[in-house]
Amino acid sequence: MCHPIEHFCCQNPDCPAYGLRDQGNLRYQGYSGHKKQIRMIRCRTCQARFSERKGTPLEHCRLSKAKALSVLAHLREGCGTRSTGRLVGVSKDTVTRMARKAGQHAEASHAKHVAFSPSDPRSPAR
């Protein structure tokens, strides 16, 4: 699935629009990765260019998207690290690395999507 551009935000910490979504400053520009399947995004404010995978557990992942998602799906279903590695066909260390990234992402995602604090400008729903 492809997220609409409004769901992305500039990932450059030096950019004034860093972390702000739906500001109209981003646009898709080109592709990267094996078989050029990963969309690249450009920020018009700071001219930074980054992958659509930046800020997700799939960042810097050399596995195919389907395989990476399969690893996380197996973990979510209660498979252990080693059994996930055997079932998906990847190393157990790869599974552990993906679990670490998924945990970081889940923490950030929970903070964003389940934020009700009135001092927080983010909406409770995306």
Next chain:
Amino acid sequence: MAKKEKHCDRDEVADNDKGDQWDHTAIDAESRLILSVIPGRRTLASCLALVQGVKDKTEGRTNLFLTSDEHASYETAIAKGYKVPESDATDKPVDEATQSEDNLPSDLCYATVRKTRKQGRVIEVVTALVVGVISLLARYLKRSSVSDTINTSFVERQNGTDRCQNSRKKRKTYGFSKKLDVHQAMTYFTLYRYNFCWPVRTLTVQNGLQKMKRTPAMAAGLTDHIWSIEEWVTYPMIMGSQ
């Protein structure tokens, strides 16, 4: 974590991260939404972090009914977390003061549940009202659409679900956690993903002629559909490491 608590030497630095790890979980009983999770040792610091998490996610509202087990740190954490500052209390007229004797908001209610077991079976359940008054408790129980008793059933049921979804928490297997950071990461991943991706059977509603499955996030009004694992994972975030 890594080895059993009874085998850990607390004077050994190497055993600091080993032994028992608890999931301090706050759940909204009506929507089953997990508000906050603090994996760690069963200390006051963990309870304080959990109460602060709940306070943040509920906009600092105090008209809440909280229940927990009888772990003493929860009471201390709630007393510290919801304590009304002295300056706020003195600014208000006496008749409008919203605080009790312990400087806690008068509309906050906290009760505990103690279960006595014999040969693994619960034989007695004792509830106690710790903060608040009986009339307020009765009002909150009447307001609740899911339960009319003081209980911790919802979080206990969620713990059961989590044990099935996270292989590290399955009993009597070799899949237990060996490293603390991976354990915490998996806890966050399984519990927070549950909010958006896991339809809860008892949240199903009748939508016309069809039954509509709902996730806790849908019940809480945070989203309008069940997220797939792909949608959850590929949603870009600003992560701490970046």
